[in-house]
Amino acid sequence: MKAIILAAGMGTRLRPITLTTPKSLIEVAGTSLIERQIEFLRAKGIEDIIVVTGYLAEKFDFLKDQYGVTLIHNAQYESYNNFYTMYLVRHYLSDAYVIDADNFLVDNFLLSAPESSLYFGVAKEGFKDEWVLHYQQDDLRVTAITVESGQGRILSGVSYWSAEDGQHLQQLIESYYQEADYANLYWDDVVKDNLADLNVHVYPIEGHQTFEIDSLEDLEALRSQMEAKN
Numbered sequence: 001m002k003a004i005i006l007a008a009g010m011g012t013r014l015r016p017i018t019l020t021t022p023k024s025l026i027e028v029a030g031t032s033l034i035e036r037q038i039e040f041l042r043a044k045g046i047e048d049i050i051v052v053t054g055y056l057a058e059k060f061d062f063l064k065d066q067y068g069v070t071l072i073h074n075a076q077y078e079s080y081n082n083f084y085t086m087y088l089v090r091h092y093l094s095d096a097y098v099i100d101a102d103n104f105l106v107d108n109f110l111l112s113a114p115e116s117s118l119y120f121g122v123a124k125e126g127f128k129d130e131w132v133l134h135y136q137q138d139d140l141r142v143t144a145i146t147v148e149s150g151q152g153r154i155l156s157g158v159s160y161w162s163a164e165d166g167q168h169l170q171q172l173i174e175s176y177y178q179e180a181d182y183a184n185l186y187w188d189d190v191v192k193d194n195l196a197d198l199n200v201h202v203y204p205i206e207g208h209q210t211f212e213i214d215s216l217e218d219l220e221a222l223r224s225q226m227e228a229k230n
Contacts, residue, residue, distance in 0.1 A: 001045075001046050001048070001095050001097075002048035002050065002092055002095065002096045002097070003041050003048070003050070003097040003098075003099060004050045004052065004086075004089050004092055004093070004097065004098045004099070005024075005034060005038075005049065005050070005051045005069075005099050005101045006052050006082055006085055006098065006100050007022065007024045007034060007051050007052060007053055007054070007060065007101035008052050008053055008054025008055060008077040008082070009023065009054065009055060009077070009082075009101075009102060010023075010055040010077070010078070011023030011024075011055075011102060013214055013215055014026070014213065014215070014216060014219065017216070017219075020056075021059065022053075022056045022059055022060070023101075023102040023213070024101035024102050025059055025060070026213075028104055028222055028226055029223075029226040029227075033101060033102060033103070033104050033213075034060075034063070034101045035063075035067075036104070036105060037101065037105055038063070038067050038069065040108040040110055041097070041110065043108055044108070044111070044112045045112055046097070047068070048070075049067070049068075049069045049070070050069065050070045050071075050089055050092050051063060051069050051070070051071050051072070051101070052072050052073075052074055052088060052089055053071055053072070053073050053074065054073070054074040054076075054077025054085070055077055055078075057071075057073050072089055074088055080182060080183050080184075080185075081184055081185055081186050082186055082187050083173075083176070083182045083185040083186055083187045083189070083190070085187070086098075086173060086187035086190075087173055087174075087182075090169070090170040090173045090174065091170065093161050093166035093167075093169050093170050093173075094161070094162075094164075094166030094167050094170070095161070095162065095163045095166060096160070096161055096166060097110065097158065097159070097161075098158075098159050098160075098161065098187075099158050100158070102157075102212075102213065103156065103157040103158070103210055103211070103212055104210065104211040104212075104213060104222060105158075105209070105210055106209050106210060106211055106226075107209040107210075109158075109203075109205050109209050109210075110158070111160070111203070114160045114162070114203075116162055116199050116200070116201050117159070117160060117161045117162045117165040117198060117199055117200040118159060118200070118201055118203040119133055119155060119156075119159050119201075119202055119203070120156045120158040120159065120160075120203045120205050120210075121133045121153040121154060121155065121156060121202045121203065121205065122153065122154060122156040122204075122205050122206065122207055122209070122210060123152075123153050123204070123206065123207060124151065124152070124153075124154050124207060125150075125151040126150075126151065127149060127150070127151070127154065128149040129147055129148070129149060130147070130148070130149070130152075130154040130155070131145055131146075131147055131154055131155040131188060132145065132146050132147070132148050132153070132154055133145060133152070133153050133154065133155065134146065135153075135201070135202045140201045140203075140204075141199070141200070141201050141202075142195060142201060142202060144192075144195065145188065145191070145192040145195070153204065155188065156205060156210050157210070158210070162199065164199070165199060165200070168194075168197060168198065169191070169198075172190050172194055173187070173190055176190055211225075
């Protein structure tokens with residue numbers, strides 16, 4: 001098993017901090033967001049970790065020596081959404097986690113041996129324009145993904161892809177790259193449009209287990225929460 005961590009973004013909503021520090025290298029509770037993810041992955045026995053960089057890529061170089069990760073640079077991080085980032089690492093998708101580096105994982109809810117492809121879905125209310133998971137109640141198989149506002153179980157920025165689904169997604173990504181206008185395409189669009197050919201289930205997590213930092217106020221609230229917890 002391996003993991004792909006997507007760390008190419010600019011984190012513009014956290015300026016001025018992110019003018020000199022990538023969002024995923026911001027520290028909370030004594031460590032950066034991405035290092036906490038790497039440590040959580042290692043705790044589950046996952047050592048093969050690929051980090052895709054873009055903005056301020058040189059800031060991530062220490063991860064090679066300190067954690068032995070593989071760094072892949074997306075030179076087009078300003079031009080495209082994350083579909084192109086995933087195109088660069090499509091060969092790693094089989095039996096792999098995919099994690100957005102800018103999310104703070106409060107708890108280590110990762111699994112050592114997932115039995116199928118999974119979207120780790122978090123229950124949320126009062127959101128706007130989020131990716132909502134629709135799934136069968138009996139076996140939690142994902143039947144649709146919509147972008148909407150309101151309440152429901154949404155993408156958390158953590159997913160796992162089985163060997164079979166990962167291989168199929170690699171082929172789909174290559175096809176989209178050749179045929180589609182992908183400038184505004186997200187990689188989850190590929191999944192959304194091809195769910196019938198994939199075996200994806202929801203793994204429910206709670207809102208307190210992960211934290212999406214969208215503003216400086218969010219960051220300060222998270223730091224206060226973690227200080228109180230510790």
